[in-house]
Amino acid sequence: MPTTQPIHILASPRPVELAPFTDELVRLGGARVIHASSAARALELAAAHAPELVVIDNNLPGMTALELAGALLHVNAMVNTALVSTLSAEDFHEASEGLGILMPLAPTPGPEDAAALVRALRAVTGD
Secondary structure, three states, X not given: OOOOOOEEEEEOOOOOOOHXXXXXXXHHHOOEEEEEOOHHXXXXXXXXXXXXXXXXXXXXXXXXXXXXXXXXXXHOOOOEEEEEOOOOHHXXXXXXXXXXXXXXXXXXXOHHHHHHHHHHHHHHHOO
């Protein structure tokens, strides 16, 4: 029985700028990445595809990254999220407590951030 390729959603208005990150996420994680340019579109895609991961940019139109992370929990409480953030580690932890966010990402994440994210995701999913 063939396995289904996992779906990851990149919720960002900067898909070209984040391409090195996304390319490495695909290469290491074996997932298909779908782009959402707004919070509303990310919620639609999450409802339609039951993604394994949603990466949320802090510059996303429609709502803040933290608001979208909370809204995603209402769509799928099991979805893994990672947020692009400029907050300090302490401030991020305080602001995101209770949202089950896998990890914060650098303001412009690159391939090394994708590798760390895939490791964190595998630790949670057991893959």
